[in-house]
Structures are given as C-alpha cells and as structure tokens.
Amino acid sequence: MKFFIDTANLDQIKEAQALGILDGVTTNPSLMAKEGITGHDNILKHYKAICDIVDGDVSAEVVSTDFEGMIKEGEALADLHPQIVVKVPMIKEGLKAIAYFTEQGIRTNCTLVFSIGQALLAAKAGATYVSPFIGRLDDISTDGLVLIEDIRTVYDNYEYETQILAASVRHTMHIVECAKIGADVMTGPLNAIEGLLKHPLTDSGLEKFLADYAKGNS
Numbered sequence: 343m344k345f346f347i348d349t350a351n352l353d354q355i356k357e358a359q360a361l362g363i364l365d366g367v368t369t370n371p372s373l374m375a376k377e378g379i380t381g382h383d384n385i386l387k388h389y390k391a392i393c394d395i396v397d398g399d400v401s402a403e404v405v406s407t408d409f410e411g412m413i414k415e416g417e418a419l420a421d422l423h424p425q426i427v428v429k430v431p432m433i434k435e436g437l438k439a440i441a442y443f444t445e446q447g448i449r450t451n452c453t454l455v456f457s458i459g460q461a462l463l464a465a466k467a468g469a470t471y472v473s474p475f476i477g478r479l480d481d482i483s484t485d486g487l488v489l490i491e492d493i494r495t496v497y498d499n500y501e502y503e504t505q506i507l508a509a510s511v512r513h514t515m516h517i518v519e520c521a522k523i524g525a526d527v528m529t530g531p532l533n534a535i536e537g538l539l540k541h542p543l544t545d546s547g548l549e550k551f552l553a554d555y556a557k558g559n560s
C-alpha cells in the first residue's frame with residue numbers, strides 16, 4: 343500500500359519523507375488555508391516546494407466548478423511539475439473534466455467520493471486515483487471502511503486500473519484496516535502514520551536489551 347501524507351505543512355512533509363516510507367502528498371484548499379497559504383501564485387509556489395521535498399505524486403486541487411475552468415486550471419497545474427496529479431471534485435463537470443484529462447494523458451485524483459456509484463463513474467472516466475473520504479463518513483455514523491471494501495470489490499470485478507486512495511484517514515487503525523482490505527493508497531496525517539511504529543513490548547524489550555548491554559560493559 344502506498345503511503346501519502348495529507349497536509350500542506352512542509353515540516354511534516356519533510357519529517358514523513360525522512361522516515362523513508364512516503365510515496366506522495368495530498369492537499370486540498372482547506373489544508374492550504376490552514377498553513378496560511380493563500381492567493382493563486384503563493385499556492386502554486388507551495389505545490390512546487392512540496393514537489394521538491396517528495397519523490398512521489400502530489401495532488402493539487404482545482405477550485406473551478408465549471409468544465410472550462412477546471413480544464414484551464416488543471417492543465418496549468420499539470421504543467422507546473424511532472425509529479426502533480428490534478429485533483430477534481432466528483433460533480434458532473436468534474437467527471438467530464440476527468441474524462442478530458444484522461445484523454446490528454448493528465449493524471450487525476452477524483453476527490454470528495456462518498457458512494458460506490460461515484461467511484462464507479464470515476465473509474466469509467468479513467469481517474470488515476472479515486473478518493474473515498476472514510477473519516478467524514480464515520481463522522482455521520484456510516485462506516486467508511488465498508489465503502490473501501492465495496493469499491494475494492496467493484497474495481498476487482500471489472501479490473502479497473504483506478505487506484506483506491508483511502509482519504510480522510512483519521513487514525514492508525516484506519517490505515518491498518520485499509521491495508522487489510524487492499525486499498526492501493528492511504529492518505530493521512532503524520533501522527534496516524536507514526537502510530538504504526540508504536541508497541542509497548544518494543545519499548546520495554548529495547549529498554550531491557552540496553553540495560554543488559556550496559557551491565558556487560560560496566
């Protein structure tokens with residue numbers, strides 16, 4: 343499973359990259375605003391800065407909601423850096439834009455996906471990634487992981503190449519469950535990724551090893 347970090351914070355991206363397990367980054371307009379990155383030119387500069395830190399795919403979201411606007415924005419984003427994947431919302435105009443980008447060889451991430459039907463459409467339009475938001479489904483008392491399972495089944499039934507990018511991952515167990523289901527990618531915060539490292543038996547075992555080593559060397 344590929345690991346993406348879901349942030350626009352450069353320090354956290356650097357930290358995740360230093361772990362040696364990072365495969366890419368996802369951002370969205372809210373994550374950019376959270377870092378105080380506003381204005382078209384600053385946002386483009388920030389995407390470039392992210393691409394300079396990581397080796398993998400970096401999702402950059404369009405903010406137009408009409409087909410022409412999405413095309414113009416998406417083409418400019420794709421021209422910015424070869425690592426950019428154009429993130430497009432799952433609305434009617436977005437679906438048309440994804441189909442257009444697919445024909446042009448521009449990679450896409452279909453975002454704000456909350457149902458199997460939406461995921462099916464994204465795959466038919468040729469999206470590179472589909473982003474079902476599991477945490478936001480959990481927030482409204484609907485099991486987000488069930489959606490990941492269902493999309494896996496549907497995509498496997500028809501051998502769609504669109505990669506399932508489990509998004510809105512909120513905690514470590516989401517990552518573990520996504521891996522068990524067979525999501526192709528997960529995107530989550532640094533603390534959820536680092537949670538995978540932790541085990542009390544690792545800590546107590548290491549403490550004992552180091553204490554025994556110190557005895558032999560004193």
Ligand code: E4P
Pocket residue numbers: 348368369370373453473475477478509510511529
């Ligand atoms: C996905 O690409 C989105 O940026 C993200 O995962 C949304 O997560 P949230 O529901 O925690 O805001």
